[in-house]
Amino acid sequence: xxxxxxxxxxxxxxxxxxxxxxxxxxxxxxxxxxxxxxxxxxxxxxxxxxxxxxxxxxxxxxxxxxxxxxxxxxxxxxxxxxxxxxxxxxxxxxxxxxxxxxxxxxxxxx
Amino acid sequence: xxxxxxxxxxxxxxxxxxxxxxxxxxxxxxxxxxxxxxxxxxxxxxxxxxxxxxxxxxxxxxxxxxxxxxxxxxxxxxxxxxxxxxxxxxxxxxxxxxxxxxxxxxxxxxxxxxxxxxxx
Numbered sequence: 001x002x003x004x005x006x007x008x009x010x011x012x013x014x015x016x017x018x019x020x021x022x023x024x025x026x027x028x029x030x031x032x033x034x035x036x037x038x039x040x041x042x043x044x045x046x047x048x049x050x051x052x053x054x055x056x057x058x059x060x061x062x063x064x065x066x067x068x069x070x071x072x073x074x075x076x077x078x079x080x081x082x083x084x085x086x087x088x089x090x091x092x093x094x095x096x097x098x099x100x101x102x103x104x105x106x107x108x109x110x
Numbered sequence: 111x112x113x114x115x116x117x118x119x120x121x122x123x124x125x126x127x128x129x130x131x132x133x134x135x136x137x138x139x140x141x142x143x144x145x146x147x148x149x150x151x152x153x154x155x156x157x158x159x160x161x162x163x164x165x166x167x168x169x170x171x172x173x174x175x176x177x178x179x180x181x182x183x184x185x186x187x188x189x190x191x192x193x194x195x196x197x198x199x200x201x202x203x204x205x206x207x208x209x210x211x212x213x214x215x216x217x218x219x220x221x222x223x224x225x226x227x228x229x230x
Binding site: 002032033035037044045046047050051052054056088090091092096097098099100101102103104 | 147156157158159162170171172173206210211213214215216217218220221222223
């Protein structure tokens, strides 16, 4: 059972927009930055969004992040087949005094 | 370009101690700008943070693993290490090392990961 809650899977057609939610609590998302990672099959995770809504250099602007209260979301617009991957949210948890991850969401591009 | 590379035995027997090293290039651990972390992923499962260390040796451990973990840094070799004692089959996972930025605690560079299998 992950501390942060994500839907196990989402799907959408190419060129559509999809959002992935991440729900937490006041000790993690509500008080700390949320980061998102993309993990392509067989690969190491890659930083996608940091500090709730910032894009690292080299990451496509089709990806965006937002946060409100104790929830965060990742949006992907103009879906492409190469976006098929697992997506994880993460945040520091003040109560656990450690980094916590969501369970991951598998994105399928139909 | 920052690169991290995990190394260590890929197979262990239950009750042994897992020892992994992460070699860092393109950045200096002793610069003190980042934390250096270990994360693992059980087969087909999500990510689990294990611990991080700062260049002067300050550490933070996952409470659920704290009693079995030792993380250390060798700035002269620009690498950091993980030891996990009394392993069981439940410790079978891909182990990643990563650089963690204090700004938002984001893991901005990752190693490729190394699969560790524990057998009985």
